[in-house]
Amino acid sequence: xxxxxxxxxxxxxxxxxxxxxxxxxxxxxxxxxxxxxxxxxxxxxxxxxxxxxxxxxxxxxxxxxxxxxxxxxxxxxxxxxxxxxxxxxxxxxxxxxxxxxxxxxxxxxxxxxxxxxxxxxxxxxxxxxxxxxxxxxxxxxxxxxxxxxxxxxxxxxxxxxxxxxxxxxxxxxxxxxxxxxxxxxxx
Amino acid sequence: xxxxxxxxxxxxxxxxxxxxxxxxxxxxxxxxxxxxxxxxxxxxxxxxxxxxxxxxxxxxxxxxxxxxxxxxxxxxxxxxxxxxxxxxxxxxxxxxxxxxxxxxxxxxxxxxxxxxxxxxxxxxxxxxxxxxxxxxxxxxxxxxxxxxxxxxxxxxxxxxxxxxxxxxxxxxxxxxxxxxxxxxxxx
DNA sequence: TGGCTCATGTAATCTGTTACATGATTCT
DNA sequence: AGAATCATGTAACAGATTACATGAGCCA
Numbered sequence: 291x292x293x294x295x296x297x298x299x300x301x302x303x304x305x306x307x308x309x310x311x312x313x314x315x316x317x318x319x320x321x322x323x324x325x326x327x328x329x330x331x332x333x334x335x336x337x338x339x340x341x342x343x344x345x346x347x348x349x350x351x352x353x354x355x356x357x358x359x360x361x362x363x364x365x366x367x368x369x370x371x372x373x374x375x376x377x378x379x380x381x382x383x384x385x386x387x388x389x390x391x392x393x394x395x396x397x398x399x400x401x402x403x404x405x406x407x408x409x410x411x412x413x414x415x416x417x418x419x420x421x422x423x424x425x426x427x428x429x430x431x432x433x434x435x436x437x438x439x440x441x442x443x444x445x446x447x448x449x450x451x452x453x454x455x456x457x458x459x460x461x462x463x464x465x466x467x468x469x470x471x472x473x474x475x476x477x
Numbered sequence: 478x479x480x481x482x483x484x485x486x487x488x489x490x491x492x493x494x495x496x497x498x499x500x501x502x503x504x505x506x507x508x509x510x511x512x513x514x515x516x517x518x519x520x521x522x523x524x525x526x527x528x529x530x531x532x533x534x535x536x537x538x539x540x541x542x543x544x545x546x547x548x549x550x551x552x553x554x555x556x557x558x559x560x561x562x563x564x565x566x567x568x569x570x571x572x573x574x575x576x577x578x579x580x581x582x583x584x585x586x587x588x589x590x591x592x593x594x595x596x597x598x599x600x601x602x603x604x605x606x607x608x609x610x611x612x613x614x615x616x617x618x619x620x621x622x623x624x625x626x627x628x629x630x631x632x633x634x635x636x637x638x639x640x641x642x643x644x645x646x647x648x649x650x651x652x653x654x655x656x657x658x659x660x661x662x663x664x
Numbered sequence: 665t666g667g668c669t670c671a672t673g674t675a676a677t678c679t680g681t682t683a684c685a686t687g688a689t690t691c692t
Numbered sequence: 693a694g695a696a697t698c699a700t701g702t703a704a705c706a707g708a709t710t711a712c713a714t715g716a717g718c719c720a
Contacts, residue, residue: 325577332673376591398490683705
């Protein structure tokens with residue numbers, strides 16, 4: 291493989307578990323990886339075509355079902371490329387949280403706006419966390435397959451950090467609300 | 478402002494606290510924001526020039542000190558642009574963790590490699606967390622200025638999530654090491 | 665019949681990083 | 693003297709998103 295794009299490894303990784311269409315891959319990313327990764331059709335489809343040309347995956351046009359679709363499977367070469375990448379050290383873990391950015395500069399506007407950002411962040415976390423917990427509960431009893439074990443650890447990572455988010459939200463809101471009351475009194 | 482780049486708001490935010498040079502801004506980002514944001518010279522300098530042209534910031538060439546440098550200050554227009562952005566809802570919070578990605582697909586290679594990734598992740602967290610804790614300890618007694626309050630909450634966010642990271646690392650390593658011993662026995 | 669989901673793709677554009685270039689000053 | 697840091701910048705490229713285009717099948 292000439293390039294070294296992350297999207298390629300995401301696709302190889304997902305196809306190493308089972309054959310899929312581009313559309314299915316997109317959904318899988320949105321459901322299972324969105325916690326720590328994301329991708330759009332605009333990157334998925336061109337990357338699939340490139341991987342197919344390079345021989346890392348093969349396509350199979352499915353015409354027997356209602357809708358025509360293109361299912362991709364990983365080849366042995368593709369699997370080897372994936373394995374090599376998995377063995378290499380991690381290059382970068384990145385967080386880009388606009389919420390914290392707006393908090394950091396939030397002293398420039400009324401406290402209320404920062405509180406609203408934290409509130410929105412909290413609402414989202416309260417939606418996501420139970421879903422992750424459900425995944426953990428479903429996977430916990432299954433420990434035969436190694437894939438399940440790895441899914442479980444990833445889901446547990448999610449639960450851990452969302453717990454941390456929620457704790458932080460409560461504490462921060464308390465601090466800022468107290469401050470807001472002080473401001474109101476002085477007005 | 479014609480565009481709507483995040484880097485612009487980061488620069489305006491930092492300059493809303495105090496005047497700085499591009500070089501100082503870069504360092505400030507690496508020290509104070511790197512937890513939830515990052516930027517390179519290649520985006521900072523062009524963005525500063527554009528902001529200056531648009532009137533959101535003004536430059537001042539400092540020649541009296543040893544080295545010549547260009548210090549930027551925020552204008553009232555710039556401050557207003559910043560405030561407007563701060564009032565708008567957050568668009569996106571994003572995590573891109575290669576470590577978890579490699580964990581998720583890690584069943585394709587020997588357990589040892591995944592363990593190494595978690596280990597590296599843990600080492601980094603063990604370095605970063607105490608620094609954040611130091612910031613928290615320094616800011617905790619100062620509560621007069623609102624800026625300090627916001628810095629404090631951002632730093633506390635950091636401590637919370639790094640704590641979550643470390644907890645997760647320990648638990649995950651335990652699971653995987655147990656599994657590895659089982660594998661060794663069966664070999 | 666009209667709206668939603670399935671399904672694949674492209675073009676324009678954005679946003680940013682990497683690597684390079686340059687040179688002064690300060691530390692050891 | 694040489695390495696590290698201060699200081700500013702650009703050009704090439706990477707890597708991705710957004711918005712658009714197209715159309716079939718499914719459900720109410």
